Amino acid sequence: MKRFKILLIVGDGLGDRQVTQLKGKTPLEAADKPNIKSILNSSIMGLMDPIGPGIVPGSDTSHLAIFGLDPYKYYKGRGSFEALGAGATLNEGDVAFRGNFATVDSEMRIIDRRAGRKIDEAADLVRELNDKINEIEGVKVRFYKGTEHRVSVVLSGDAMSDKVSDTDPHEVGSRVLQSRPIDSSPGSEKTAKIVNALTQRIYQVLSESPINNKRKAEGLPPANIILLRGASIHSELPKLKDYTGLKGAAVSATALIKGVSKSLGMEVITPPGATGGIDTDYMAKADAAIKLLESDYDLVFLHVKATDAASHDGLVSEKVRAIEMIDRVIGKIFDIYGTDLVLLFTGDHATPVELKEHSGDPVPILLYAPVNIIPDELGGFDERQARHGSLKIIGLNIINLLLNYSNRASKYGA
Amino acid sequence: MKRFKILLIVGDGLGDRQVTQLKGKTPLEAADKPNIKSILNSSIMGLMDPIGPGIVPGSDTSHLAIFGLDPYKYYKGRGSFEALGAGATLNEGDVAFRGNFATVDSEMRIIDRRAGRKIDEAADLVRELNDKINEIEGVKVRFYKGTEHRVSVVLSGDAMSDKVSDTDPHEVGSRVLQSRPIDSSPGSEKTAKIVNALTQRIYQVLSESPINNKRKAEGLPPANIILLRGASIHSELPKLKDYTGLKGAAVSATALIKGVSKSLGMEVITPPGATGGIDTDYMAKADAAIKLLESDYDLVFLHVKATDAASHDGLVSEKVRAIEMIDRVIGKIFDIYGTDLVLLFTGDHATPVELKEHSGDPVPILLYAPVNIIPDELGGFDERQARHGSLKIIGLNIINLLLNYSNRASKYGA
Numbered sequence: 001m002k003r004f005k006i007l008l009i010v011g012d013g014l015g016d017r018q019v020t021q022l023k024g025k026t027p028l029e030a031a032d033k034p035n036i037k038s039i040l041n042s043s044i045m046g047l048m049d050p051i052g053p054g055i056v057p058g059s060d061t062s063h064l065a066i067f068g069l070d071p072y073k074y075y076k077g078r079g080s081f082e083a084l085g086a087g088a089t090l091n092e093g094d095v096a097f098r099g100n101f102a103t104v105d106s107e108m109r110i111i112d113r114r115a116g117r118k119i120d121e122a123a124d125l126v127r128e129l130n131d132k133i134n135e136i137e138g139v140k141v142r143f144y145k146g147t148e149h150r151v152s153v154v155l156s157g158d159a160m161s162d163k164v165s166d167t168d169p170h171e172v173g174s175r176v177l178q179s180r181p182i183d184s185s186p187g188s189e190k191t192a193k194i195v196n197a198l199t200q201r202i203y204q205v206l207s208e209s210p211i212n213n214k215r216k217a218e219g220l221p222p223a224n225i226i227l228l229r230g231a232s233i234h235s236e237l238p239k240l241k242d243y244t245g246l247k248g249a250a251v252s253a254t255a256l257i258k259g260v261s262k263s264l265g266m267e268v269i270t271p272p273g274a275t276g277g278i279d280t281d282y283m284a285k286a287d288a289a290i291k292l293l294e295s296d297y298d299l300v301f302l303h304v305k306a307t308d309a310a311s312h313d314g315l316v317s318e319k320v321r322a323i324e325m326i327d328r329v330i331g332k333i334f335d336i337y338g339t340d341l342v343l344l345f346t347g348d349h350a351t352p353v354e355l356k357e358h359s360g361d362p363v364p365i366l367l368y369a370p371v372n373i374i375p376d377e378l379g380g381f382d383e384r385q386a387r388h389g390s391l392k393i394i395g396l397n398i399i400n401l402l403l404n405y406s407n408r409a410s411k412y413g414a
Numbered sequence: 415m416k417r418f419k420i421l422l423i424v425g426d427g428l429g430d431r432q433v434t435q436l437k438g439k440t441p442l443e444a445a446d447k448p449n450i451k452s453i454l455n456s457s458i459m460g461l462m463d464p465i466g467p468g469i470v471p472g473s474d475t476s477h478l479a480i481f482g483l484d485p486y487k488y489y490k491g492r493g494s495f496e497a498l499g500a501g502a503t504l505n506e507g508d509v510a511f512r513g514n515f516a517t518v519d520s521e522m523r524i525i526d527r528r529a530g531r532k533i534d535e536a537a538d539l540v541r542e543l544n545d546k547i548n549e550i551e552g553v554k555v556r557f558y559k560g561t562e563h564r565v566s567v568v569l570s571g572d573a574m575s576d577k578v579s580d581t582d583p584h585e586v587g588s589r590v591l592q593s594r595p596i597d598s599s600p601g602s603e604k605t606a607k608i609v610n611a612l613t614q615r616i617y618q619v620l621s622e623s624p625i626n627n628k629r630k631a632e633g634l635p636p637a638n639i640i641l642l643r644g645a646s647i648h649s650e651l652p653k654l655k656d657y658t659g660l661k662g663a664a665v666s667a668t669a670l671i672k673g674v675s676k677s678l679g680m681e682v683i684t685p686p687g688a689t690g691g692i693d694t695d696y697m698a699k700a701d702a703a704i705k706l707l708e709s710d711y712d713l714v715f716l717h718v719k720a721t722d723a724a725s726h727d728g729l730v731s732e733k734v735r736a737i738e739m740i741d742r743v744i745g746k747i748f749d750i751y752g753t754d755l756v757l758l759f760t761g762d763h764a765t766p767v768e769l770k771e772h773s774g775d776p777v778p779i780l781l782y783a784p785v786n787i788i789p790d791e792l793g794g795f796d797e798r799q800a801r802h803g804s805l806k807i808i809g810l811n812i813i814n815l816l817l818n819y820s821n822r823a824s825k826y827g828a
Contacts, residue, residue, distance in 0.1 A: 014562070018788055026788070052812030069825065078828035098701050230828075256828065286463020305463060352786075355415060356823050359786075360818030383788055387804045 004342045004370065006246070006299040007289065007333065008398075009064035010066065011326055012059060013308030014347025019354060021316045025308075028364060029382040031323035035331030036381050039343070039368045046391025047362035047383075050349055057362040057395075059308070063260045065395030067240060077162065077232025083152035084262045085255030086144035090234040095160045095191060098230045099151040099222035100168065101125065105241070108176045108225070110169065114149040115223035121211045125223055126151060128241040132205045132329050134200050143226075145274065146255055155163035155194060161187030161233065167199055168227035176225060177251070185246050195228060202226050214414060239265035240299070244399055245408065249292045251285050251368070252276075252303035261301065264304055266291075276305040278318050282325040286332040291307065292357035299402070302329065320384045342406040343368040344398065345381075365391055365398075369405040418784065418820040420660070420713040421703065421747065422812075424480065425740055426473060426668070427722030428761025429777035433768060435730045441721075441767060441798040442778060445737035449745030453782045455487025458790045460805025461797075462812070463774035464763055467748045470774040473722070477764035479809030481654060497566035497651035498676045499669030504648040507573045511604060515539065515637035520640070522590045522617070524583065528563040529587035539637055540565060546619045548825075550612050557640075560669055565640055569608060570800065575601030575647065580612055582641035590639060609642060616640050617668060630763045641759070647669050653679035654713070658813055659822065663706045665699050666690075666717035674677075674816065690719040690741040692732050696739040701748040707751050709815045712817070716743070725765035733767050738764045739742065755819040757782040758812065759795075778804055779812075783819040798817065 016026040045414050049055070050062040051071065060081055061071035071314055083096035090096065101119055103112040119125070126145040139157030146152060163183040167176050179195035181188030203225050207213060212222035240248045244266075248262035253274035261268050271288040273281025292300045304326055310318035330343065346365035349358050364386035367373070376389045393401070403409040430440040463469070467483065469654065474495050475485035506552035514567045515533055517526040521667060533539070540559040546713035547555050552724065553571030557647045560566060577597040581590050593721040594611035595602030617639050624635035654662045656679075664675035668689035685702040687695025699716055706714045718740055722734035730754035765771050781787070790803045807815070817823040 017786060047804065053805075053811035054816070054818040054823065056818060056823040057826045058825050061827030075827060328513065355786075355821075357415070360814060360823050392806050412750070 001407045003408050004259075004404050005293055005297070006406050007207075007293065007341050007343045008301045009326060009330065010063070010301070010303050010344070010401065011307040011323065011345070012303065012305045013311045013349060013351025013358065014323070015350025015352075016311070016319070017350070017352040017354065017411065019316055019362065020365050022320070026383045027316065027319040028323055028393040029380070029384060030118050031320045031327065033324065033327040033381065035284040035327045035334065036366065039135050039178040039334070039339070040378065040381065041375055042370060043366055043368040044187050044373055045364065045366045045378060045381055045386045045389035046348055046387075046393065047386050048155040048391065048393050048395060049366040051302050051397040054360040056358050057220045057349040058358070059348050060256055060260055062395055063257060064270030066071035066240065066348065067264055068244065068396060069237065070396060074237055077228045077230060079152070079162070079232035081263060082146065082255050082353050083154050083256070083259065085259030086152045087144045088142065088144050088152060088154050089169050089302070090154065091156065092234060092236055093160060095155045095231055096234060097153045097228040098140055099153050099226040099228050101149045101151060102225050102227045103223065104176060104225045105309065110172050110174055110176065110359040111169070111292060112221045113172060113227065116221045117149050119149055121215070122149070122151070122223070125206065125209065128209055129202065129205060131261055133201055134196070136194050136201065139194050141198060148271050149223070153226065153228060155191065157194070159187045159190065159408060160233040161185055161191045163188040164192040164195060166229035167195065170207070179228070181286055182358055183390060188233055193283045199225070201226070237263045240264055242324055244403060246298040247296060248301060250296040250303065251288045251292070253280060254305045255259070255304060257303045257305075267297070276307050278306045278322060280306055280316070282306070282329050286329040290333055290337050293333070293341065300406070307347070309353050311353045312356055314355050314356050339370050341370070342402060344402055350389065365393070367391065367401060367405065372407070415821050417822050418706055419711070420816050420820050421707065421755050421757045421814070422713060422715045423740065423744065423757070423759045424477070424715070424717050425721040425737065425759070426717065426719045427725045427763060427765025427772065429764025430763070431766040431775065432754045433730055436734070440797045441730065441733040443739055443794075443798060445734045445741065446743040447738065447795065448766070449748065449778065450759070453748070454792065454795065455789055456784065456787055457780055457782040458805055459778065459792060459795055459803035459808065460782045460786055461798045462760055462779040462807050462809060463776050463804075463806065464809040465620045466773040466808060467776070470772050471763040472772070473762050474670055474674055474685070476809060477671060480762065480812050481678055482810060482813035483651060484548040484810060487750050488651055490636045490649050491577070491644060492670065493566070493644045493646035494648040495673030495677060496560065496627060496669050497558055497568050497673065499671070499673030500560050500566045502556065502558050502566060502568050504568065504591045505570065506650055507574060509576050509645055510648060511567045511642040513567050513640040513642050515563045515565060516639050516641045517635035517637065518590060518639045524588055524590065525584050526584060526635045527584070527641065531563050533563055533637055535629065536563070536565070537704050539620065539623065542623055543616065543619060543646070547612070547615055547732065550608050550615065552642045553594070553608050555612060557750070563637070567640065567642060569640065570607070571788040573601045573604065573607075575605045576598055578606040578609060578645050579601040580643035581609065582643040584585055590641065593642070605645070613639070613642070616650050652676045655679055658817060660667050660823060661710060662713040662715060663711040664715040665702045665706070665716065667694060668717060670715045671719075676828070680715070683713070690737060691723050692720045694718070694720055696743050697746060700743040702753050704747055707747070712822070720805070721761070722765050725767045726770050727768065728767055728770050729825065740789070755784070756816060758816060771804050781805065781819065786819050786821070
C-alpha cells in the first residue's frame with residue numbers, strides 16, 4: 001500500500017459570496033481553473049466550517065484547526081506566532097507583542113501610527129534597538145523586523161504575564177498609553193512595569209538615532225516609538241510529526257502563518273519573490289513546493305495570502321486572478337512532480353470581497369487522491385458546486401482525511 | 415457593513431413524518447406557504463438536530479441549545495422555567511415544582527388528577543393559598559397560577575434540594591405520595607419533609623375554601639389538593655446579551671418557553687389573544703414582533719405552540735393550518751417591517767402527528783438573509799427538500815449562524 005505525499009494548499013480568505021461585479025458569481029466560480037477541472041474525476045469536495053458553523057475564524061485559529069489542534073485548547077493569541085514568523089525563537093513563558101513603528105511628538109502624542117508605513121530603514125532601526133536595549137530590569141528584550149512598519153518585541157524573564165494592556169491607543173492625537181495589568185497576578189504588574197520602562201527607553205534610543213535624523217532631514221516622519229499591542233505568552237504546541245507522523249514543510253511569506261507552521265515544528269520556506277501580497281511570485285512558491293515534495297517531507301503546505309489581501313481591499317478581479325494563479329500553481333506542481341500525491345485545496349475562512357472582512361460562512365474544500373477515492377463527479381469546484389459534494393466537515397477533520405487518503409492513517413481500536 | 419436585525423420563529427414540534435391522511439406528505443409539505451416560497455431565492459436550508467442525531471428533545475432543552483447554551487451543561491429541569499413563565503422571580507437555590515390542582519377524597523385518594531381541567535376559580539384559589547400559606551418551617555412558599563389546572567410552587571430557604579420525589583402518583587385511585595429524598599444530602603431530607611408538610615397544609619386550606627364549597631354546590635370537582643412533580647433547583651443562566659451581544663425579546667404564550675426566555679434575560683411579551691394553543695391569535699403575535707423589531711431589540715424570537723399542540727392531539731389538518739398561519743405571520747412581518755432582516759424559521763423538535771409525541775428526527779431549518787447568502791435554490795421548504803440544502807447542523811450552531819449572517823459576529827483569533 002503506497003503512502004502518498006500530501007500537498008495542502010490554503011488560499012487565505014478563499015471563500016466568498018455572490019459578487020455583483022461578477023453577475024452573482026463568486027470569485028471561485030468566476031475564475032478559470034483548467035487544472036482543477038482536470039482532477040475532478042478523482043476528487044471529492046464539500047463545505048468546511050473551519051472552527052464551527054457561523055463562527056468567524058482568524059487565520060491563526062483556523063490554521064491550528066486545519067492542522068488538527070483545537071484552537072479553543074491551544075490558541076493563546078497572535079503575538080507569539082507573529083514573533084516566530086518574524087524570526088524569533090521563543091521559550092515557554094516568553095511574552096511577545098505585536099508592534100508598530102510610529103511617530104510621536106515630544107509629549108508622546110501620536111502623529112502617525114505607522115511612521116509613513118513603508119520604512120526603508122526598518123532593519124537598521126531594529127538592529128540599533130537590539131544593540132542598545134538588551135534588558136530592562138533583568139528581563140531580556142529582543143526586537144524582530146516584520147513587514148513594512150511592523151515589529152515584534154519579545155520579553156524573556158521569570159514569571160512574566162500576557163495579561164497587560166496595550167500601549168497603542170489606536171488613534172492619532174492620543175498619547176501613548178501606559179500598559180496596565182489586566183489581572184491581579186504579580187506577573188502582570190511586573191510585565192506592565194517593564195513594558196512602560198521599555199517604551200521610554202525605545203523613545204530615547206529612537207529619538208537620538210541618526211537614522212531618524214536622516215529621515216527628518218528628508219521630510220519623512222521619524223520612527224521614534226514602537227506602539228505595542230496583543231501581548232501573548234508563548235506556550236509550546238504539540239509537533240505535527242509527533243501527533244501525525246508527518247514530516248511537514250510550509251511555503252509561506254506571511255509572518256502569522258509562518259509562525260503557526262514553526263510552532264508545529266514544520267520547516268518554513270519563503271522563496272525570493274514570495275511577498276504575502278497580490279504581487280507574490282506564485283511560480284517561485286510552486287517551485288519551492290516541488291523541491292520539498294521531492295525531498296523527504298511527507299506534507300507540504302503552500303499558503304497563499306493574495307486571495308485574502310485582495311478581499312480585504314475589495315479588489316474583485318485581483319481575487320479572481322489570485323485563484324487562477326493558484327490553479328496554475330496546482331498545474332505546475334502536477335506537471336513536474338506528477339499526480340502521485342494527495343492534494344487538499346481549501347481556504348482558512350471566507351473573506352467575502354464585498355464585505356472586506358472575514359466571515360463565518362463555510363468554505364469550499366477539494367480533496368484529490370490519485371487512487372482510493374470515489375469521485376463526487378461534479379462539474380466544477382466552487383462554493384455552489386461544493387454544496388453537492390460528499391464532504392461536510394470542520395477544520396479539525398482535515399488532518400485525518402489527509403492521513404486516510406494518503407494511506408498513512410493508523411487504526412483506532414482493534 | 416449593516417448589522418441586520420434577527421427574527422427567529424420556532425414552530426414548536428414543527429418537524430413531522432409522512433402522514434397517511436396527507437397521502438404521504440408531511441404537514442409542512444402539505445401546507446400552502448406562499449410567503450416562504452417568495453424568500454427562497456435568498457435563503458439556505460437544511461436539517462437540524464436540536465440536541466444531536468436521534469436524541470428526542472424536550473422543548474426546554476432544545477430552546478436552550480437553539481439559544482446557544484449546551485443543555486447537558488445548563489439544564490436543571492423544567493420546574494424553574496415553568497415558574498418563571500408563570501410570573502415568579504427566582505433566586506439561586508430556590509426549588510420550583512410543577513403542580514396540578516386535583517381532587518382527592520378524605521383519604522387523599524385521587525378522584526380527578528386535574529380537578530376538571532378548566533378551573534375558572536384558579537386565580538382565586540392561588541390568591542387564597544398565597545394569603546394563608548407564607549412559610550413552612552422557615553421555608554418561604556409561593557404559588558403561581560399556570561394555564562388551566564396548572565400551578566407552580568416555589569420554595570425558598572437555606573440548603574434546599576431538588577433531589578426529592580413527586581407527590582403526584584400519576585394515577586386515579588392512588589393516594590397522594592409522600593415525597594422522599596432521592597439522594598442522601600441533608601437538603602433533600604429537609605426539602606422532602608417540607609413538601610409533605612406543605613401538602614397537608616394545602617389540603618387543609620383548600621378543603622375549607624369557600625371557593626371549593628361553591629364548586630361542590632355546582633357539581634364541580636373541588637380543587638382540594640396540589641399534586642407536585644418535577645422539582646428543579648434554580649440556577650442563574652448566562653444572559654443572551656452577555657454571550658452574544660444581542661438584546662433579545664420573545665413573543666410567546668407558553669409558560670415553559672417564556673421561562674426559558676426570561677432565564678436568558680430576554681424581555682417576554684404575551685399579546686392579548688395569544689393562547690399557546692391552536693386557537694391563538696397569530697396576527698397579534700406578528701404585530702407584537704413588528705413592534706419589537708421597530709424598537710431597539712436586535713433579536714426577536716416568536717414562538718408558536720399550535721404546531722405542537724395539534725401534533726399531540728393528532729389533529730393533522732390543524733397542524734397544516736398552524737403552519738399556514740406561520741407563513742402568514744412571516745408575510746405580515748415582511749410586508750410591514752420590510753425584508754431588511756435575517757429570518758430563521760425552524761422547529762424545536764419533531765412531534766409527528768401520527769406519533770403524537772416528540773421524536774428525535776431532524777427538523778427542517780430555513781435561513782433567509784437579505785444579502786450575504788448564496789441561496790440553495792430549492793423549490794420549497796419542507797422535510798424532504800431540506801435534505802438537499804447546505805445546512806446540516808445541531809441546535810447549538812444556530813446562534814453563531816445568526817450572528818454571522820446578520821453581520822454581528824466577532825472574529826475568533828486574528
